[in-house]
Amino acid sequence: MTLRSKIAIIDLTKKSITTESIPEKMRRLYLGGRGIGAHLIYNHVEPGTDPLGPGNALVISTGILTGTIAPAAARTHIGGKSPLTGGFASSNMGGFFGPELKFAGFEHLVIKGASDKPVYLWIHDGEIEIKDASHLWGKDTFETPQIIRDELGDEEIKVACIGIAGENLVRLANFRTGPKNAAGRTGTGCIAGSKKLKAIAVRGHQDLKLAHPREALEYAKEAIDQIMSTKVAKAMSVDGTSFIWNVTNTSGLLEFRNGQINKFDDWQKMTIEAFEEKYKAGMAACFNCSVHCRHQFRIKDGPWAGVFGEGPEYNTQTSLGSFGADNWETLLAGWHLANKYGIDTTGWSNDVRGVMELYQRGIIDKKVTGGLDLSWSNANQLIPILLEQTAKKEGLGAILGLGSLGIIRELSKYSEDVGYYILHVKGLGKLGNVDRAQPSFALGIATSTRGADHLRSRPALDHYHLPEEVLRDLYGGYVSNDFRSYEGKARMVRWHELTYAVVDCLGTCKFQTVFFSPNLPAYKEWIKYLHLITGLEFTKEELFDIGERVYTLERMFNYREAGYTRKDDRVPERCIKEPLKHGLPAIKGAHIDREKFEKLLDEYYELHGWDKENGLPFPETLKRLELDKEPSHLHRKSHGA
């Protein structure tokens, strides 16, 4: 059965391993993946624990459909208590690791305690071993998997691991697998490093028997047809996620130089066509994906000659490209180094942009930067230097590795304005795209349960100018089809955040869902997958409730661990105070209106059943979602009980 995969509780202090089945009640409440993961995090992380202490738990979760015939069911979710934000750590990666973990008999791993020496987990066909990793400590994320495969004698072993950034407890360190897939956000690799957990190696031969195999195969064909019939899937299969870059740049919706500029005029240098001419080596895919959006590249000459990797992504362009780097080689080399060391490019780039602006404004000088000239015109040279310094915690990297909150804490002695220029929400840096022209995007990053992030609730559909009757059908109420409007955007954002939570529970790729097109799979299709593959019956309302339950539980965790409330549901002040200077007439001059944004927050809390003062769930909301039985500290704090 697809559903017989287990939860393993691994204590690295005691070197003990226990396994549990997943009760049906847990399935009905949290489905799988991020949902059951959130439940496990909430219950296994010791309240108030140091995120780098043994009381934290690193929870690895595959979706309920991961490893099955459902399209692009490749995802793995990783979380715990974030050493970057102090709140909910949560990140998601594709590739082949999650499916292999399922084939090995496990759906969730709860890794507690901390080892006194480096270890890795070897998981194979229902067995888990804790093995010595002293010889792997100091190895990068490309060397580590191959050493493990060699010593275990199986080239098909899938490995997720940390690089030296994770070993050195860099707050932005990620946990990653394969040539490019990474659970990049919120410092998952830093948690692993604090436990001296270098890697997890998995190999499985167990079948995932489908409930209705013949019908599931037939439906898979229909689903692939549905996906590949959309323009967006065709664009992704040719351009990868970079298909977005030219459109957003043309509009004026990309941020350069820390949001001081919102358009790149020399776009011809940075098109995906320019990349293809010199660097493209092929296209690859994650497990069971028909789109194949993963570019492969090879640098043939120059100082980085011989480097082979996967990418670029839209993310590469909007993070490493946001300093003003104007050649593909810099971006590809930077992407390669970030992967090699195991660093989140989104958060790191955000923080470096901020520090470079501090230098531009004379708030910091070469005494602080260790002699480096952080002028924007040096971006091409600085990216590899600063990535290495960050991973090794050397020079300026010792500060950059602290993440947004740590940088502000460290550099505020030079000016009280430092916090204005390090753009973040709840300690998580944002992607280098514009959030101040679209109230829906701004609300999304402000309220996201992991801080400023575009994959938690981003309603890309807000840019499609879809007929308002289509939006009404989708969202169940009025939503303006003008992305600059505030009307209905609380409803839109809430719908997307709960829907994306469901996607993360399923374990499928967001980019093959309603994220990118109303013609891509959504609830109707997911209900059918679940029936044919697992035999479980869900209604759309039940799935939506699961999304809401997961989101609310994450919110409760943030309050419990970091005290995050309405005061933290904000956008960087620059989004409010500085209108956009460039771009198309429809964009130029746009900024977030503080008063309208506060009203939007009120509407958002009301839709969620959260109080407007703190943005915390009412008791009746918790009861409706069956969260009132969770061991919550929420009520005692918020209602004085």
Next chain:
Amino acid sequence: MTVFPFDLNPKGLPNLNRKTILMGGSMRKQERDNVLRCLNCFGRMEIPLKAKQYMCPNCKMEYYIGWREGQAKILGSTDKEGA
């Protein structure tokens, strides 16, 4: 007879037939490939096949156009003002 885009391997797991998959489904409508939305006024623009530049008939915003496997895309606008 139903034709699956898969072969089944000995374990019963599908081997994807990439050629079949990339051909896409019957739902795909070719005429949509040259229709884009103006990024400024949101009006629909029907781009002449292989055109390299196109001006929105409604708001007069002018774009550079690229073509990828028969599908039009906006590459940039003709104005310059950013970084």
